[in-house]
Amino acid sequence: LKRYLSNQEIEAKGPSSLKLAANKVKRNVWPLVVGVIVVVAGGVIAFLATREQPKSTVKDPGPQPPVLATNPPPVEDTAGRKAAEWYGAWIKLTEVLDFDDWKAGDAGLAERANKHLTALKAEAPLRQPDVYDWFDRQTSKVETQAGRLGGGGEEKRAAAARIVGWCDTILAAAKNVDFLKRQADGAGKLRADAARVANYKGSFTLKIFVGPFAEVSKVTRNGKDVALSQRATPLILGNLEIGDFEIELTHPQLGKKVEKLGEAQLKDGRAYQLSGRFQDPKLRMTELP
Structure with missing residues (x-):
């Protein structure tokens, strides 16, 4: 005051920068709060990122039941599968029905074959020509054998008796199977001829x-x-x-x-x-x- 009254220069010291900052903080505290939160959050994230995770053990659930298809297969797939199954079973039957391999004594063979052939139209109609050709080949084969029965003798009678037995099996297998009528008629005639030789006693x-x-x-x-x-x-x-x-x-x-x-x-x-x-x-x- 004295310097002022005597017209001397007055030097006034302004507030320090620390005080200014403090004053500013007092007036607007939110930037500081946000900064602190950011720093703390960054530290937490860094901690979690660098921390070694504990190993977890997953229990084996064991074999799971198969998943059932909810949609049925297309009709054509079902028909194809049935036809394949039918033909596979027919091939097995022909292995014992074939004249070269046929043996007497299987009482149920003719019935099994007849049941299978009766199901042909429903399960494998496209296989009818294959079955037709198989019967043709077999009856031709037996016809050749029957032509060699002349002359008599025990050996010829035994061969004729085998033809009779095979024809009986084939006739029973083809019973009521319409598309095999011609082959069945042929087998019937072969049987009659062979029976005369088989039953011949002299x-x-x-x-x-x-x-x-x-x-x-x-x-x-x-x-x-x-x-x-x-x-x-x-x-x-x-x-x-x-x-x-x-x-x-x-x-x-x-x-x-x-x-x-x-x-x-x-x-x-x-x-x-x-x-x-x-x-x-x-x-x-x-x-x-």
Whole structure:
């Protein structure tokens, strides 16, 4: 004041920068608060980032049940799968149905094959030509074998009996399967031809001498008529196939009588004589030397 009154220069010291800053802070404290928060937050983030994380152990849940498809496969996929399954099973059946490999004794084979063939139209209709061709090849193969059965003998009879058994199986397998009718008919004819060879026991000659005389009105073998070119006795019937015979004789005054010859009485290549009086209760059957 004295310096002022005496007109001397007055030097006034302003407030220090620290005080100015303090005053500013007092007037506006929020920038400081925000700064502190930023610094603290940065430190926390840095701490968490650099801290070693503890290892966690995940328990194995074990095998999971399969996930079931909720949508059914397309119709064409289902049909294709059925056809493939049908054909695969058919191939297995042909391995035992094939004539070359077939063996007697499987009583259920024909039934299994018939059931499978009956299902063909529903499960694998496009495979019908394959099955048709297989039956064609088999019947052709058997026809070739049947053509070699001539000449007789035990070996030929055994081969014929095998053809009969195979045909029986095939006929039962193709029963009521319409598209195999032609092959079934062919197998039936092959069976009949082979059966004649398989059942052949040989042949014999029969001489009939009946007094005073008689007419041979009828001769049957296993219930079937035997063709006769002559009928009046004495009569010789040659090359008769062994079997069960009935011989019917007639006489104008003495009537009719029937003589029976059993298969067990007859031998291949032998000759027999049926003789006696018509009025006798029974004629004599003699094996000739």
